[in-house]
Amino acid sequence: MAIILITGATDGIGLALAQQYTLAKHQLILVGRRPFPPHPDPMFTPQTYCQADLAQPDAADTIAHWLENQGIHTLDLLIHNAGTGYFGALAAQPLDQIDELLTANLHSPIAITHRLFPWLQKARGQVVFVSSVATAVPTPEYAVYGASKLALEGFARSLRVEWQGQVTVQTIRPGATRTGMHQKIGLTQAQMNWEKFAPAEKVARQIIRAIEQKRPSATIGLGNQLLRFVGRNGRVLLDPLLRRRATPLTSQPTRASAAPICLITGAADGIGRALALRYAQAGYHIIGLDVDGTKAAHTRAEIVAQGGQAEFILGDLSSRAELAAMLPQLATLGPFSCVIHNAGISAVGRFEALPLDRQQAVLHLNLHAPLWLTAELFRQKWLMPDARFIFLSSLSYFASYPGAAVYAASKDGLANYARSLQAAWRGRCLTVFPGPVRTAHARRYSPDNSREDGRMPPETLANAIFRAEQAGKSRLIPGPANRIMGFAGHLFPGLLEMGMKKVILEKLEEKVIA
Numbered sequence: 001m002a003i004i005l006i007t008g009a010t011d012g013i014g015l016a017l018a019q020q021y022t023l024a025k026h027q028l029i030l031v032g033r034r035p036f037p038p039h040p041d042p043m044f045t046p047q048t049y050c051q052a053d054l055a056q057p058d059a060a061d062t063i064a065h066w067l068e069n070q071g072i073h074t075l076d077l078l079i080h081n082a083g084t085g086y087f088g089a090l091a092a093q094p095l096d097q098i099d100e101l102l103t104a105n106l107h108s109p110i111a112i113t114h115r116l117f118p119w120l121q122k123a124r125g126q127v128v129f130v131s132s133v134a135t136a137v138p139t140p141e142y143a144v145y146g147a148s149k150l151a152l153e154g155f156a157r158s159l160r161v162e163w164q165g166q167v168t169v170q171t172i173r174p175g176a177t178r179t180g181m182h183q184k185i186g187l188t189q190a191q192m193n194w195e196k197f198a199p200a201e202k203v204a205r206q207i208i209r210a211i212e213q214k215r216p217s218a219t220i221g222l223g224n225q226l227l228r229f230v231g232r233n234g235r236v237l238l239d240p241l242l243r244r245r246a247t248p249l250t251s252q253p254t255r256a257s258a259a260p261i262c263l264i265t266g267a268a269d270g271i272g273r274a275l276a277l278r279y280a281q282a283g284y285h286i287i288g289l290d291v292d293g294t295k296a297a298h299t300r301a302e303i304v305a306q307g308g309q310a311e312f313i314l315g316d317l318s319s320r321a322e323l324a325a326m327l328p329q330l331a332t333l334g335p336f337s338c339v340i341h342n343a344g345i346s347a348v349g350r351f352e353a354l355p356l357d358r359q360q361a362v363l364h365l366n367l368h369a370p371l372w373l374t375a376e377l378f379r380q381k382w383l384m385p386d387a388r389f390i391f392l393s394s395l396s397y398f399a400s401y402p403g404a405a406v407y408a409a410s411k412d413g414l415a416n417y418a419r420s421l422q423a424a425w426r427g428r429c430l431t432v433f434p435g436p437v438r439t440a441h442a443r444r445y446s447p448d449n450s451r452e453d454g455r456m457p458p459e460t461l462a463n464a465i466f467r468a469e470q471a472g473k474s475r476l477i478p479g480p481a482n483r484i485m486g487f488a489g490h491l492f493p494g495l496l497e498m499g500m501k502k503v504i505l506e507k508l509e510e511k512v513i514a
Helices: 012-023 059-069 095-115 117-123 140-162 200-213 222-233 235-245 270-281 293-305 320-331 356-379 405-424 440-445 458-470 480-491 493-513
Strands: 003-007 027-032 049-051 077-080 126-130 168-173 217-219 261-265 285-290 309-314 336-341 383-392 429-432
Touching: 003 012, 003 095, 012 027, 012 200, 027 059, 049 059, 059 095, 077 095, 095 117, 095 140, 095 356, 095 405, 126 140, 126 200, 140 168, 140 217, 140 356, 140 405, 140 493, 168 200, 217 222, 222 235, 235 405, 261 270, 261 356, 270 285, 270 293, 270 309, 270 336, 270 440, 270 458, 285 293, 293 309, 309 320, 320 356, 336 356, 356 383, 356 405, 383 405, 383 458, 405 429, 429 458, 480 493
Parallel strands: 003 027, 003 077, 027 049, 077 126, 126 168, 168 217, 261 285, 261 336, 285 309, 336 383, 383 429
Antiparallel strands: none
């Protein structure tokens, strides 16, 4: 008899999983946000049901305290099934709803996994992240949902390498399933006939079989496997087709600008500084957003000395309140011809050993902030009708990043969001997957700086990004070695993940010991 914890257990796939595991006589911990009793099924008792709302930041502690009070000290299987969604125009999603969705679908699974590691480790257990086949294709009407699920996959892929031999980590992607979520997120049957989808009971049986096989990842159903294959390998044909069918996003700015204006986050140093200088050389008026006033002043002085124009707005983009304080200044500076989402931080070390608040800060700056800012730019009509977006993701999208699993999550989620935006926006979107770059950021987080000369100079990267954006490209892996690694990661992910373990994780541990 296994001890199994299931989140989102009061409805849909979670309820079906719980019912089938109950028939198999396993001991269940059923988590849901509804007050007790959440469902008439007799399997819900005070000894089996834990009320915790995953849209709230304290969900992980609530679950851990409940387990302690019940005298449960090990977990054989943790199934992250709970999730929420949103359907509608990408630009219309309120910022509060963006945060609620990312908290429930990404932050809480990460926090619960972090908090319950001792329970899983004692049992040499298994943790399962229920993702979605939608991560393989652009999803413009539910872009944040797709981003949250691919971020979860990116996290799981890196964590799997870290926890090898201790806890089994698995990702499972069901396809469209007949549950109540579609109505909850505002979908009508005219928009999507969910009655034709596979019933939750059938999908739950398939998920249980996949869990028993313990493969690193599994996609449920032959049709979904085909969709994933086409989405990953046929994007050159698939994405333009979906773009023609998507409801287009538009922007009608209230005024015109005399010169093209480029908005760059994290523009004071590193890659952002190099991009600011490059775009200023091309005649763009630079608007930089950064938290470092001293470096911002230096970068602005460099641009002005070269005959360019630049203004900086200071603030912490990872804070909703500080972003709100920056918006009135942005209102006087647009509309923008180019937006570059570059700002980012990392947190390096074994996932379970790193303080959770540091890892959550990575998600807020690297993922929440670009989504907030993009939504505001559309809502306020601060974009030129053909404005270009550039998103700085990471080579970890292809190679994983054991030792920085949450960083990998944030960059995977950002890449997925960019792909969905590209499907709806009639301007251009470029997603960049840089490898190691010769910056202070890289030196701060790298386990080994002995080969810094081999890292790409930020100026070289900025030139490559500018050329790719001007050429209308949608993806860029800069540098031949990085392209080879990206190709290898696409074809042989498991092999490359083991390589990354030796190159990054083991060196990080050596650095800590030293």
